[in-house]
Amino acid sequence: MLKLLFSIFLILVVTPLQAQSIRLKAHHMLPPVAPGHSMMLAPWVEKVEQESGGRLEIDIYPLMHLGGQASALTDQAYDGIVDIVWTLPGYTPGRFPRIEVFELPFLAAHPVVMNFAIQDFLENHPEEFDGYKLISVFVHAGQLIHSKVPIHTTAELAGLKYRIPARISAWMVESWGGTPIGTTVQKIPEMLSKGIVDAALIPYEASFALKIHDMVDYHILLDDETWPRLNAQVLMVIMNLQTYDRLPLNLKGVIDANSGRNVAKWMGETWVEMERAGELAAEASGEFIYLPREEVELLRQKSQRQVAERWISVVENAGIDGRALVDEATALLEHYGQLFAAGALE
Numbered sequence: 001m002l003k004l005l006f007s008i009f010l011i012l013v014v015t016p017l018q019a020q021s022i023r024l025k026a027h028h029m030l031p032p033v034a035p036g037h038s039m040m041l042a043p044w045v046e047k048v049e050q051e052s053g054g055r056l057e058i059d060i061y062p063l064m065h066l067g068g069q070a071s072a073l074t075d076q077a078y079d080g081i082v083d084i085v086w087t088l089p090g091y092t093p094g095r096f097p098r099i100e101v102f103e104l105p106f107l108a109a110h111p112v113v114m115n116f117a118i119q120d121f122l123e124n125h126p127e128e129f130d131g132y133k134l135i136s137v138f139v140h141a142g143q144l145i146h147s148k149v150p151i152h153t154t155a156e157l158a159g160l161k162y163r164i165p166a167r168i169s170a171w172m173v174e175s176w177g178g179t180p181i182g183t184t185v186q187k188i189p190e191m192l193s194k195g196i197v198d199a200a201l202i203p204y205e206a207s208f209a210l211k212i213h214d215m216v217d218y219h220i221l222l223d224d225e226t227w228p229r230l231n232a233q234v235l236m237v238i239m240n241l242q243t244y245d246r247l248p249l250n251l252k253g254v255i256d257a258n259s260g261r262n263v264a265k266w267m268g269e270t271w272v273e274m275e276r277a278g279e280l281a282a283e284a285s286g287e288f289i290y291l292p293r294e295e296v297e298l299l300r301q302k303s304q305r306q307v308a309e310r311w312i313s314v315v316e317n318a319g320i321d322g323r324a325l326v327d328e329a330t331a332l333l334e335h336y337g338q339l340f341a342a343g344a345l346e
Contacts, residue, residue, distance in 0.1 A: 022251065023057045024243065028086035029070035029184055032062045034209040035274035040267065041086055041237070044258060052254045058084065063186070070184045074238070078131055083243045089137075089234050090166025091184075097315045098128045099137060099234050101322070101329045103168040104311060105303035108142040108232040109333050112268030113340045115139065117332035118234075119261045124328070133244035135237040135259045138267045140203045141275045142229025143169065145220035146212050146282075147199035148192070152289060154298050163188050163200040165233055168311065172231065173201075175306040176299075189215060201230070204278030205271065213281040222299075223290040226337075265345060 026045065030037045037060070045058045064070060066082060073087035074095065089096035090103065101107070102118060109117075115138045122128060122137060129137075151157055158177030164170045170180035181197055185206050191197045192215045199220075200212060207213060221228040244255065256262075282288070291299065312322035339345045 021055050021057050024083040026058050026060045026084040027066050027073060027076060027082040028062055029064050030062055031209060035205050037062055039274050040270050048254055048258050052251055056251055077238050077240050080240045080242055084239045086237050088166060089236055093167045096128055097318055097320055098125050098325055100168055101325045102139060102234050103231055104308050105172050105231045106300050107329060107333060108227045108229045109337055110340060111139050111141055111271045112265055112345060113333060113336045114232055115264035115268045116336045116345060119264055120332050121329060131241060133239035133241050135239055136263055136267060137234060137236045139232040139234055140205060141271050142203060142227060142232045143201040144229055145199050145201060146207055146216045147218045147220055148216050149198060150218050150289060151220045154295050160198040163191055163197045169201050171307045171310055172303060175302050203275060204282060205274040208278030208281050213285045217286045218289055219282045219286055220289050222296045223293050224296050
């Protein structure tokens with residue numbers, strides 16, 4: 001009789017507790033209409049929820065709805081104010097110094113190639129994200145210049161004001177003789193409409209969500225055999241480590257199955273897909289200008305001489321061998337570029 005009563009107790013009390021769902025908060029700075037939200041983060045959340053059997057429920061809060069500036073997202077995840085954030089390492093310059101190497105000019109490649117290279121790089125440098133559960137570090141499809149004025153030569157880059165996302169892009173603009181003005185993406189339309197900037201460095205994905213194609217007439221790319229973008233911007237999805245550690249083992253497995261190398265290819269391919277709408281809108285409303293090969297080579301030499309060397313010097317002051325990181329990143333990109341060209345990246 002006692003055994004029967006105990007069994008009933010387990011059924012009525014213990015089982016419902018075990019089946020109780022865990023609710024998490026994900027916070028980011030993008031508007032809900034942005035493809036990064038609708039085509040990447042929201043589908044990722046939906047997949048995690050489904051694979052958890054409904055035991056994980058993740059509420060997404062876009063546009064900083066939970067408060068703070070975009071630069072605070074990293075701390076919000078670290079401190080447990082929220083559980084998951086989508087943000088840029090570049091919003092907190094110097095905090096994640098090693099991963100910045102993938103933002104250097106003329107290292108940009110197809111996002112799938114870059115994402116796989118980044119996974120190897122982080123396995124070699126796990127200290128870069130100590131204190132976080134790292135879900136993914138990835139890149140967008142690369143920055144181009146959306147400009148109010150035509151730009152056909154490197155000389156014409158000088159004297160203009162550019163919206164930039166992070167310090168590597170700022171140094172790149174300074175190497176051109178331009179003025180960098182840093183801000184988050186949602187402020188770009190206001191800056192363009194008020195003449196605060198002449199141009200913005202962003203991919204097509206962000207430009208489409210913000211209707212930048214209605215504000216500028218020219219879209220400047222590189223006539224380059226490898227990739228026509230100036231540089232890539234590193235992004236990340238990170239999780240509060242204590243939140244992850246408290247999860248049951250099977251739910252940790254769901255997060256792990258949707259992290260790192262397991263999502264690298266999907267994220268790269270999705271970003272290329274996200275670019276298409278913005279590219280079509282830019283083509284319909286403005287003009288594509290490709291800097292000629294000789295101008296691209298001038299820009300490459302200037303960027304490597306000024307931007308790369310400046311970054312190497314800055315991180316070396318923090319005790320990091322920046323030149324070795326450039327060599328490592330370059331070798332990884334070449335390796336995965338070859339595999340990608342052969343159709344051998346899975």
